[in-house]
Each structure stands twice: as structure tokens, then as C-alpha cells.
Amino acid sequence: MTVVDVDTPGGRYPIHIGSGRLDALDQAIPADATAIAVVTNPTVAALYGDRVEAALARTGRRVLRIELPDGEAHKDWQTLNQIFDALLTHRLDRRAVLVALGGGVIGDMTGFAAAVYMRGIRFVQVPTTLLAQVDSSVGGKTAVNHPLGKNMIGAFYQPIAVEIDTDVLKTLPAREVSAGLAEVIKYGLILDADFWRWCEDNAAALSALEPEALTYAIRRSCELKAEVVGKDERESGLRAILNLGHTFGHAIESGLGYGEWLHGEAVGCGMVQAAELSVEVLGFAQGDVARVRALVEAIGCPVVAPDLGAQRWLSLMQVDKKTEGGEIRFVLMPRIGEAVTRSAPTEAVHRVLARTTQ
Numbered sequence: 001m002t003v004v005d006v007d008t009p010g011g012r013y014p015i016h017i018g019s020g021r022l023d024a025l026d027q028a029i030p031a032d033a034t035a036i037a038v039v040t041n042p043t044v045a046a047l048y049g050d051r052v053e054a055a056l057a058r059t060g061r062r063v064l065r066i067e068l069p070d071g072e073a074h075k076d077w078q079t080l081n082q083i084f085d086a087l088l089t090h091r092l093d094r095r096a097v098l099v100a101l102g103g104g105v106i107g108d109m110t111g112f113a114a115a116v117y118m119r120g121i122r123f124v125q126v127p128t129t130l131l132a133q134v135d136s137s138v139g140g141k142t143a144v145n146h147p148l149g150k151n152m153i154g155a156f157y158q159p160i161a162v163e164i165d166t167d168v169l170k171t172l173p174a175r176e177v178s179a180g181l182a183e184v185i186k187y188g189l190i191l192d193a194d195f196w197r198w199c200e201d202n203a204a205a206l207s208a209l210e211p212e213a214l215t216y217a218i219r220r221s222c223e224l225k226a227e228v229v230g231k232d233e234r235e236s237g238l239r240a241i242l243n244l245g246h247t248f249g250h251a252i253e254s255g256l257g258y259g260e261w262l263h264g265e266a267v268g269c270g271m272v273q274a275a276e277l278s279v280e281v282l283g284f285a286q287g288d289v290a291r292v293r294a295l296v297e298a299i300g301c302p303v304v305a306p307d308l309g310a311q312r313w314l315s316l317m318q319v320d321k322k323t324e325g326g327e328i329r330f331v332l333m334p335r336i337g338e339a340v341t342r343s344a345p346t347e348a349v350h351r352v353l354a355r356t357t358q
Helices: 021-028 042-057 077-089 104-119 130-136 166-171 174-191 193-201 203-207 211-231 238-243 246-256 263-282 286-298 310-318 346-356
Strands: 002-008 011-018 035-040 062-067 097-102 122-127 141-146 149-156 161-165 329-332 340-343
Touching: 002 211, 011 021, 011 211, 021 042, 021 122, 021 161, 021 166, 035 042, 035 077, 035 104, 042 062, 042 097, 042 166, 062 077, 077 104, 077 141, 097 104, 104 122, 104 130, 104 141, 104 149, 122 130, 130 174, 130 211, 149 246, 161 166, 161 211, 166 211, 174 193, 174 203, 174 211, 174 238, 174 263, 174 286, 193 203, 193 211, 193 286, 203 211, 203 286, 211 238, 238 329, 238 340, 246 263, 246 310, 246 329, 263 286, 263 329, 263 340, 263 346, 310 346
Parallel strands: 011 161, 035 062, 035 097, 097 122, 122 161
Antiparallel strands: 002 011, 141 149, 329 340
């Protein structure tokens, strides 16, 4: 087992990475817990629900299962209320612990529920997708979507532990693997040029879920994210660079309808668009744009964005958490391994959209 520590003003906690972590979940539950509620969806519950509940039952505490409908389209207030309904019906108190068993949607909604139920209770992240393991489960971002914008309603609220079982990735569909790898290569693009080159060299091994390569990629991704989150928990500055590709990617998700593209697929394509815009604004090397496009394609993500219409694109990108005073701010790269947040001339954005959509 590998341990990565996250240290933020909102809490210090471990990320445990290894095989068989689902069977050790009782170790993540504090001794004073009064009850445990596992929040999951039918797909994940069918695979791991009984196993997780058996592990948690060793605590001697009551274990409740809450199943939410599956998919990004259900990441909303109505579905969130199902968690509160269950918690209140079963009278869980302030010392109860929530366990988020699933991908990013389950993790985000469970974390948000934990942040506001009785003004805050503890929760554990148990991510079952690669994307959630390397990104959304770490750092305390919790939210639900609104029809006018993705993740616009939420809270910064840290878990007490993140339990990453690498074995669960064996059951992931290929699209989910590709979506997760988009977030992995993102860390190299913005923070670590050596890791980027390692990802280029090991793209095939990662796509094939080769255990040694995969474990290293997860660990390094978590280390890089923990470093950033530790310096800027609430995204007042540095943490914004973790959103490389997300301004374009969120527009794709919202414009097509949540769930049409997976989040990681949209981010992967958005990174290609961000690289193109980096050429326009910061002089990013055109040859490196080709490298970004090649690696995004190699991991199985789209590299051509849908043609939503230029005005629709701009309108959707306006509804972005980095927008300030009506000005869209993008995460851009002066070179591979570095990133900054910048505004961009509208004409440059139009040229990029013309080159990257169809």
C-alpha cells in the first residue's frame, strides 16, 4: 500500500492506494462513529456493495445503503435530496459517517451532503473510477450541477480519508479508463514535464491497465494534486491551474447535455483546445500542440470538439467559476509542465474554435 498525505486548512487526511483496500474500509471509520451510510449507485452497488458493507460491518456500527440513479444527468438538487431524505428518515446524527462509493458524481454529491447535513459531518471517499481516483476524490471540491452551469453550487469540504482500491479499475469500461487518463496526463502538462514524458512513453501500458504503470500514475497524480491543494485549498489562485481544459470541457458537457460526453473525454478535448489557445496567447510551441493532441488521442479521448456555434461556445464559457467581471479566464501553458490563468482576446478564441470544432 502507498500513502499520500493531504494537508489543508480544512483538514489533514491520508490517501491509501493499493490492492484490496475495499476490504479494509473499517479502518477508515473513526471509533466514535454512531452509524455509517454508504452512498452509491446501482451499477457500483451490484459490483461492490455487499463487499463494502461487510467490511464496514466489522466496526459494529449500523450500516445504511443509499442508492442514487447513475450518471452525470442526475447530479442535481433532486437527487441530492434523496441522500438527506434517507439520513433524516434513519435519524443519523452528527457523529455518523458517509462513505462515497462510486465515481466523481457520487463523490461530489456525497461530499456536498456531508458538508451541509447538520452543518457538517464526516465522510470517506472510496472512488471506483480512475478519474475519481486521481482527481475528484482528492481536495475537497463538492458540488451539484445547475442547468445553467456545471458544479456551480457546492462547497469546499475535505474528507477524512480517501481509499483507492486499484483492483476496481478492472471492471471499468474502456471509455471510463480513457476519461480518467485525461486527468492523469493533465498533471504532467501543468506541473511536471518529466511526468508528461513518462505518460507519453507509457500510454499503451496505462490504457491496458498494466498494474505497475497504473499505480505509479495514480500515486504521482495524487501527489501533485495534494501539493497544489495544500497551498491553495479554496482555489483563490494556484489551484485554478488544475482546471486546464475544463473551461472548454464544461462547455462541451453543458452544450451537448450532461452525460453525452464523459467529463474526462470533454477535458481531454478541452486540453487540446487550451493548447491551441496557448499558442495564440503565450507562444506555446506548435509542435507541443501536436504532442498534446497525439497523447489525448492515444489514450482514447476525442480531439475534435462539437460545433456548438461560436456564440453558444462563448455563452457557455461565461458560466465558469474562473470568469471574473464577465471576462473569461482560461488555464493556458507557456510550455509543457507550467500553467497560468489568463484572459484571451475574443478573436483568438474564435480562431481556436474554428480550428478545433466540427
